Amino acid sequence: MFPSKVPRVFVLASVVLLLLVTYTTLHLYHRVPPSYPTTESQIIPVNDALVIEKQQNSDHTVAAETATGNALIPSLAVPTLGPTVQDEESDQIPGTTEPLSQPPAEPIEVDSSATPEEEYTLALPEPKHCLKDLEFLIRSSVDLELTERVRYTRRYIQSVFSNDVDRDNVANITEPLIKDEVEVDLYDCGDVMIPQSTPIKLQVPKPHPEATFSHLIFGVATDYSRLNDSIGPFAHWISGTGAKLVAVVMDAKEKSHNEMEQLQRNFEVAGINATLVKPINETYTTSQNHFTVLVNMLEHSNPDTQWYGLLDDDTFFPNLKPLSDSLSTLDHNADAYVGALSEDFQAVRGFGFMAFGGAGAFLSTPLAKKLGDQAFKCIDEAIGREGDTILRDCVYTNSKAKLTILPGLYQQDITSDVSGFFEAGLKPLTLHHWKSWYKEPVEKMAKAATFCGDCFLQRWRFGTDTVFSNGFSIATYRDGVESVNLELMEGTWGKAASKDFDFSLGPLRDPYPADQKKSYKLREAEFAEDGDLKQLYVRAGDSSAEGDQDLGGPGVLIWNYDPNDHGGVHGTMFFIYESNHDFVPYKYMTSSAFVAVCSTFRGRIVRGSLVNLDGQKHLLGTWVEVNWHANGTGSAWGDISLLQGNDGAATIESLDGLSNVRGFMLDLLSDAPTNAWAQKATGSWCLDKIIGQDANNATMEWERQFLNPWSVYLQDDIDPVINSDNGRFQVTFYEGII
Numbered sequence: 001m002f003p004s005k006v007p008r009v010f011v012l013a014s015v016v017l018l019l020l021v022t023y024t025t026l027h028l029y030h031r032v033p034p035s036y037p038t039t040e041s042q043i044i045p046v047n048d049a050l051v052i053e054k055q056q057n058s059d060h061t062v063a064a065e066t067a068t069g070n071a072l073i074p075s076l077a078v079p080t081l082g083p084t085v086q087d088e089e090s091d092q093i094p095g096t097t098e099p100l101s102q103p104p105a106e107p108i109e110v111d112s113s114a115t116p117e118e119e120y121t122l123a124l125p126e127p128k129h130c131l132k133d134l135e136f137l138i139r140s141s142v143d144l145e146l147t148e149r150v151r152y153t154r155r156y157i158q159s160v161f162s163n164d165v166d167r168d169n170v171a172n173i174t175e176p177l178i179k180d181e182v183e184v185d186l187y188d189c190g191d192v193m194i195p196q197s198t199p200i201k202l203q204v205p206k207p208h209p210e211a212t213f214s215h216l217i218f219g220v221a222t223d224y225s226r227l228n229d230s231i232g233p234f235a236h237w238i239s240g241t242g243a244k245l246v247a248v249v250m251d252a253k254e255k256s257h258n259e260m261e262q263l264q265r266n267f268e269v270a271g272i273n274a275t276l277v278k279p280i281n282e283t284y285t286t287s288q289n290h291f292t293v294l295v296n297m298l299e300h301s302n303p304d305t306q307w308y309g310l311l312d313d314d315t316f317f318p319n320l321k322p323l324s325d326s327l328s329t330l331d332h333n334a335d336a337y338v339g340a341l342s343e344d345f346q347a348v349r350g351f352g353f354m355a356f357g358g359a360g361a362f363l364s365t366p367l368a369k370k371l372g373d374q375a376f377k378c379i380d381e382a383i384g385r386e387g388d389t390i391l392r393d394c395v396y397t398n399s400k401a402k403l404t405i406l407p408g409l410y411q412q413d414i415t416s417d418v419s420g421f422f423e424a425g426l427k428p429l430t431l432h433h434w435k436s437w438y439k440e441p442v443e444k445m446a447k448a449a450t451f452c453g454d455c456f457l458q459r460w461r462f463g464t465d466t467v468f469s470n471g472f473s474i475a476t477y478r479d480g481v482e483s484v485n486l487e488l489m490e491g492t493w494g495k496a497a498s499k500d501f502d503f504s505l506g507p508l509r510d511p512y513p514a515d516q517k518k519s520y521k522l523r524e525a526e527f528a529e530d531g532d533l534k535q536l537y538v539r540a541g542d543s544s545a546e547g548d549q550d551l552g553g554p555g556v557l558i559w560n561y562d563p564n565d566h567g568g569v570h571g572t573m574f575f576i577y578e579s580n581h582d583f584v585p586y587k588y589m590t591s592s593a594f595v596a597v598c599s600t601f602r603g604r605i606v607r608g609s610l611v612n613l614d615g616q617k618h619l620l621g622t623w624v625e626v627n628w629h630a631n632g633t634g635s636a637w638g639d640i641s642l643l644q645g646n647d648g649a650a651t652i653e654s655l656d657g658l659s660n661v662r663g664f665m666l667d668l669l670s671d672a673p674t675n676a677w678a679q680k681a682t683g684s685w686c687l688d689k690i691i692g693q694d695a696n697n698a699t700m701e702w703e704r705q706f707l708n709p710w711s712v713y714l715q716d717d718i719d720p721v722i723n724s725d726n727g728r729f730q731v732t733f734y735e736g737i738i
């Protein structure tokens with residue numbers, strides 16, 4: 001599970017690029033560093049006092065990649081600004097030489113690294129051309145695509161392991177964390193002098209002791225590609241632990257024997273005890289297999305198995321020891337149904353009181369066996385098609401067990417900027433949605449949990465303006481740390497202001513604007529051969545940010561609730577079309593984002609893909625209609641319409657404080673009759689339109705069985721619209737077809 005030698009060093013780096021990135025490197029290490037001139041440092045106690053010991057000068061030096069000792073060392077770099085080259089927007093239809101019939105769409109996503117290859121011929125930086133102190137930075141810069149020149153700072157932090165440390169206390173360290181910046185040319189850094197600084201001592205919890213977890217078995221259901229991509233993250237928490245993983249490979253039938261053997265070998269090489277199986281019934285969806293994988297888990301369990309964990313393929317454990325400890329407080333010999341609600345009360349209202357699958361749903365052995373015997377009956381009698389709702393109903397139908405909420409399990413139904421969550425000092429047992437709803441390198445972040453246990457996301461104040469959240473960020477505040485209420489979580493994600501998260505994560509404080517808070521995010525981490533941990537924290541400019549700046553005016557917060565990536569970067573996109581302008585979208589984005597519109601905008605929002613940029617009409621699918629009144633009041637109305645087709649569920653909610661909602665969350669696609677289908681331009685199939693001369697009566701009859709015409713637009717004589725007095729809406733797209 002762990003290296004043979006307990007890791008001793010924690011290194012942290014940070015660089016700023018503006019078109020720009022800022023890096024900081026911190027070395028956390030556990031033995032005495034060979035040498036640094038010392039200065040008088042002071043730690044102001046918050047509860048228990050911390051003391052930094054003085055060190056004598058020595059003739060030795062420490063390189064960033066090989067530092068050893070009981071210290072932690074940060075470093076920071078900021079590139080020099082230079083002129084930026086932006087690609088000119090094409091005035092032709094993509095893939096053709098024909099001019100656009102309308103002005104080109106305004107893409108919200110900006111790719112700052114899209115410099116044409118022929119215009120950028122500079123070779124990649126080579127670590128051998130620089131001092132050994134900079135090797136970690138130079139190697140990391142290639143994958144992170146850093147600018148040629150950066151401003152850089154490096155610090156060492158000496159970790160003092162203790163069983164008595166108050167992990168939740170935010171200690172005050174008077175010394176600044178970010179200082180002594182130097183400019184580094186990544187292509188010519190042989191003569192760079194890195195200032196040496198005194199290590200800073202921080203008290204941290206001891207590493208989790210080595211343990212085996214053969215009493216735990218986990219199950220997932222996903223496709224071949226996603227499963228193969230998940231091996232690295234899986235390996236972080238399950239490799240060598242004795243725990244077992246059972247995976248249903250949804251498209252196993254389409255793969256050759258050699259491909260399946262190779263996937264099995266990949267798991268073995270990663271040290272994961274995994275069993276790969278085909279779907280138990282070829283007609284079951286991925287969501288249904290999220291439940292029926294329990295049958296496979298029972299077949300491959302052993303007499304020591306106490307808990308069965310049903311997971312999504314992007315459920316992530318920083319470490320299994322805290323999960324095992326938490327489950328050990330419950331009676332595994334009795335029927336037990338354990339999990340967590342979504343943090344979003346809108347999701348709880350829609351799906352009910354249950355263990356949401358992304359956080360992990362855990363069953364004791366007696367209950368797992370009861371449900372396994374009834375699994376097929378539970379599928380047949382299920383009202384919904386989601387795996388976690390089938391599980392809930394099966395539990396309540398076949399036992400007296402009720403949901404036990406386990407603190408620390410997080411569904412993480414939050415999107416885009418999740419800084420507030422990770423900077424709140426939480427101790428998460430699970431993380432979720434980290435490669436879809438938001439993008440954070442959780443595997444690299446959680447190396448801190450391997451190094452010093454519960455120190456992952458532990459916080460410290462540095463100087464007068466900085467907060468260090470171990471493994472996630474270094475944040476500096478323009479008005480100083482004293483202006484920040486660290487007792488409250490910052491509501492940085494979309495929809496945080498809706499009050500739907502107050503019951504779980506609140507009360508929340510307002511997010512800081514960019515001019516008041518500057519953050520360096522962890523982007524790289526690695527253990528050295530001697531067990532030292534190095535971290536690289538990067539501050540990137542806003543040029544690649546998705547969405548419009550929310551200035552409080554008219555607009556729509558678009559939220560992607562689809563658990564599937566539909567092919568990653570070229571997967572689900574969202575397009576805004578003006579009324580009577582069907583060939584070229586007004587705006588588009590590839591993830592959840594806020595979209596600002598003019599005060600008289602009228603149009604629709606739809607799912608789509610790159611095909612929507614071919615200059616043709618794409619009308620088939622679910623429409624979210626939004627219209628702003630031209631009377632100067634700033635108010636607007638909206639609805640969910642299935643008149644032109646149905647490619648998945650969606651809801652619209654007013655953000656004027658009244659929280660009016662229309663739409664639906666049901667999956668009507670999976671079991672629809674074949675005569676209700678129609679083919680999209682992408683080749684995918686969705687439900688047909690129900691309006692006009694070509695209206696599909698089979699589709700209409702199918703949808704009217706499940707939907708209320710006062711909630712969804714199904715016919716012309718009923719208008720299921722909602723108003724927003726302030727002209728602002730939240731639109732949520734659920735699992736769908738592109």
